[in-house]
Amino acid sequence: MDLVDFARGPALKVAFVVFFIGVLWRLVNVILLRHGRMLSEPRRSVGAALLGGIKGMGSRSWPHPEFIKRTVTGEALGYSYHIGLFIVILFFAPHVIFFGSLVGMRWSTLPNSIITIFSVITLTLFVAVLSRRVGHPVLRHLSNFDDYFSWFVVALVLITGLMATAHVGGPYQTILGLHILSFDLLLLWYPFGKLMHAFYIFPTRAIDGYLMTRKGAPS
Amino acid sequence: MSALGDIPIHVEPSAEKSVGREFGVGLGAILSELATLLEALRSTGEEGAIDLRSLPLGPNDLDRLRRLLGSGEVDIRIDANGESRIRETAVSGLWWTEHRNAAGEPLAVLIEVARVPNILLTADDDLARGAVRLRTVASAQFSAPGETPHGTT
Amino acid sequence: MARPDTELTIGELLDRNGVSRRSFIKYCTAMASLLALPPLAARAMAAQLRAARRPSVIYLSFQECTGCLESLTRSFAPTVENLIFNVISLDYDDTLMAAAGAQAEQARAQAMEANYGKYLLVVDGAVPTADGGVYHCAAGRSGLDILSECAKGAAAIVAVGTCASFGGLPFADPNPTGARAISSLVPGKPVVNVSGCPPIPEVIAGTLLQYVTTGRVPDLDEHLRPTVFYGNSIHDRCYRRPFYDRGEFAKTFDDEGARNGWCLYELGCKGPTTYNACATLKWNNAVSFPIQSGHPCLGCAEPDFWDRGSFYSPIPTARWGKAGEVSPAQAGTLAGVAALAGAAIGAGSVVLARKRINRNKRTKSHDSEKGNEE
Numbered sequence: 001m002d003l004v005d006f007a008r009g010p011a012l013k014v015a016f017v018v019f020f021i022g023v024l025w026r027l028v029n030v031i032l033l034r035h036g037r038m039l040s041e042p043r044r045s046v047g048a049a050l051l052g053g054i055k056g057m058g059s060r061s062w063p064h065p066e067f068i069k070r071t072v073t074g075e076a077l078g079y080s081y082h083i084g085l086f087i088v089i090l091f092f093a094p095h096v097i098f099f100g101s102l103v104g105m106r107w108s109t110l111p112n113s114i115i116t117i118f119s120v121i122t123l124t125l126f127v128a129v130l131s132r133r134v135g136h137p138v139l140r141h142l143s144n145f146d147d148y149f150s151w152f153v154v155a156l157v158l159i160t161g162l163m164a165t166a167h168v169g170g171p172y173q174t175i176l177g178l179h180i181l182s183f184d185l186l187l188l189w190y191p192f193g194k195l196m197h198a199f200y201i202f203p204t205r206a207i208d209g210y211l212m213t214r215k216g217a218p219s
Numbered sequence: 220m221s222a223l224g225d226i227p228i229h230v231e232p233s234a235e236k237s238v239g240r241e242f243g244v245g246l247g248a249i250l251s252e253l254a255t256l257l258e259a260l261r262s263t264g265e266e267g268a269i270d271l272r273s274l275p276l277g278p279n280d281l282d283r284l285r286r287l288l289g290s291g292e293v294d295i296r297i298d299a300n301g302e303s304r305i306r307e308t309a310v311s312g313l314w315w316t317e318h319r320n321a322a323g324e325p326l327a328v329l330i331e332v333a334r335v336p337n338i339l340l341t342a343d344d345d346l347a348r349g350a351v352r353l354r355t356v357a358s359a360q361f362s363a364p365g366e367t368p369h370g371t372t
Numbered sequence: 373m374a375r376p377d378t379e380l381t382i383g384e385l386l387d388r389n390g391v392s393r394r395s396f397i398k399y400c401t402a403m404a405s406l407l408a409l410p411p412l413a414a415r416a417m418a419a420q421l422r423a424a425r426r427p428s429v430i431y432l433s434f435q436e437c438t439g440c441l442e443s444l445t446r447s448f449a450p451t452v453e454n455l456i457f458n459v460i461s462l463d464y465d466d467t468l469m470a471a472a473g474a475q476a477e478q479a480r481a482q483a484m485e486a487n488y489g490k491y492l493l494v495v496d497g498a499v500p501t502a503d504g505g506v507y508h509c510a511a512g513r514s515g516l517d518i519l520s521e522c523a524k525g526a527a528a529i530v531a532v533g534t535c536a537s538f539g540g541l542p543f544a545d546p547n548p549t550g551a552r553a554i555s556s557l558v559p560g561k562p563v564v565n566v567s568g569c570p571p572i573p574e575v576i577a578g579t580l581l582q583y584v585t586t587g588r589v590p591d592l593d594e595h596l597r598p599t600v601f602y603g604n605s606i607h608d609r610c611y612r613r614p615f616y617d618r619g620e621f622a623k624t625f626d627d628e629g630a631r632n633g634w635c636l637y638e639l640g641c642k643g644p645t646t647y648n649a650c651a652t653l654k655w656n657n658a659v660s661f662p663i664q665s666g667h668p669c670l671g672c673a674e675p676d677f678w679d680r681g682s683f684y685s686p687i688p689t690a691r692w693g694k695a696g697e698v699s700p701a702q703a704g705t706l707a708g709v710a711a712l713a714g715a716a717i718g719a720g721s722v723v724l725a726r727k728r729i730n731r732n733k734r735t736k737s738h739d740s741e742k743g744n745e746e
Binding site (some may be wrong): 270273276297299303320325326331 | 391392393394395397398399401402404405408410411412415448451609610611613651652653657658
């Protein structure tokens, strides 16, 4: 069994199982934990609060006008590389085949040249956000191992992917094997680090929006 | 099963239209490489060649290249354990060379960049051997009696 | 002219046989093309080859289908007769030689003795090692035995075909005969693997020719294959590559894409992970190769190609199933079970946490009541 077969075989299976166990474990855990009782008098109806929750998912995903000058760099960087990642992950032909083979359908792909442009841009932005994290005194103070390791795990997948398409660093199979292995690592780490934000981000924003509206504050 | 009429009929587009266009990836590169080789031949006298069988060419690329280069004045046929054809292209100094084996199957296809294709030139060894041979024949059949023959085997 | 053939240089032999200089140059031009040498290297090669002596070659066959030898006999440049009469001295090949039985074995013994340390051993087929090697016997001896005897005096060994190179079909799971690749059975001997099922005829002939021309083992890749032929992947040299890059794929064997000659990646083409010369040298004297004929590459020149699931499942598919790729249903079931397990663990940990909190609270309130009493 060579590296590719190991990476897309047993290693992928273990990572796949750990990913689903981990994600559900943490989600159920958070949902079932006791939440603080709302002590204030409800100002708005439950229906309005639910709408507020939906609104919260949007409004909290956009820079607050008052702080826009201070936060816009970080937000722009963050949004850009997320979009880049999604395009590369979802529309590169081999990725479509990979995810497609697991979910049982395939969708259209983008030409490789476009994918390459996006992945190079994304990697550049990735380096930019890391240097910002290290260079910014407050951000650096707030960062822990989790932040750096989560960055590393995603960057590794991106770098090995680019290496595989560009044929650098070794025979294609080896690099492809490393690329899939780094994706396995990403799946393993996903539920236990800050990557889990993908599952938390919108529910928490919705809950905040709901509670704020219920208390009569703008969501 | 669906009726016969339901089976979609696909009309193959002509080779020139689809295949020629789609597969013509490396032709531009070949042409500029040939131009470079021609310039080198002129300035340094160094001969060159492009091996057309080692390039990832599509089914119609060879024909297209041939049409692009056209044909010139010289057409040489060599009969050496199978036929070889060396044809001058419309571009002077470029020789479209095809070597075939005794069964007529192609062995090599290349474009040579030279004033005269190298394979035509007679080698020194062969010149020497030819001289020896002629002298032998001359001395054996035409020499006057008493005269010493000049060549030996 | 009383000297034996093996003492003559190839040049002397050609002169004796009346092969003209031009036909020899022509032949070398074809060879240079085959070996991916610059076209003008043919002149240097002609000089080298004329000065070389024909090496004695012993050709052994083990667990194989003779497809590799069939392939070699269809070599156009050099043709097999050209190769065995002018370039090498084929002293033993139980399929091609006229002699049989004891005479054949005697020919092998003589050739080995006369050229000890200098002959080239060519092997096709894997060698069974289970149960003392009884699954391949010839002339009353096991394949293992014959191989080790012949390997001892060989200057180099050329393993022809995927079976000899990597074990191939006999080696495929469950490998009942304990088949093994040649390189694993001849420690310390230089081995050149010429893989493929079968290898391209010109690649087999070219590898032998290169050995004769240079007198040494060529540059090899990590699987011991000559880099001249196995240096590029099929994908990198494929004329359909532009379709891959543009994202134009045939989805089935009879759709619009297939008819227009689009990339066969989604139909399971193993071109990106297969290193061979099919896309440039092609087959049947450069007529075509599988992809040009509309079929994905099977990856036959790579180790374990029989055991990598369906030939028609694309490279980037999950492969943890016993028989290869994972169906969406299997993946979904596994994800579902894992998710349920995760949810149970999550719920369980919450229950435990609440119990602990309640217990702590109780002890706390108990303590504070006590404190009040005092």
